[in-house]
Amino acid sequence: MRSIEPIAKFDLAFSLFCLQHKFTHPLSRMSKAVSHTGDGHLYAGIGLLAYLTAGDEGKLFLLVGLLAFAIELPIYWLAKNLFKRRRPEELSDLVTSFITPSDRYSLPSGHTAAAFLMATVTGFYFAELQLFAFVWAALIASSRILLGVHFLTDVLLGALLGILSAQAALGIVGS
Structure with a gap:
């Protein structure tokens, strides 16, 4: 476990850097709004809209999206429960979480x-x-750090999981 100690120390230092400045509270309000767009409702709407309006491309978009989530979600759940990494607020009294996360x-x-x-x-x-889509994804990732519920490595590995899940689904469908 000592091999990950430098990463854990960097993660905590980065979180403290992001959460201890005069703009923390105003930034947290914007971050809540951005983060909320990543709660899942918007993705379902986008998939349905594409299905209804974009012809065959829209149908493939929805199919690949559903398959990608079917790949990503079990891996996400297993990783959460295997690593059991505590959230930033649990590891330091200096970190404040601005929202209540949906899981532990x-x-x-x-x-x-x-x-x-x-x-x-x-x-x-x-x-x-x-x-636009990747900028928005990066904003969602940043918002999770700025809300005090994730470390930098949490969002980096989340991004990797999302990209690889989508690429696997695209490979399976043969698009």
């Missing part, structure tokens, strides 16, 4: 995994939206 553990970030999964699938089927 922090690694990986589910919001980030879902956002990068959707960005990857969106970018594949709708290339003109790729930059």
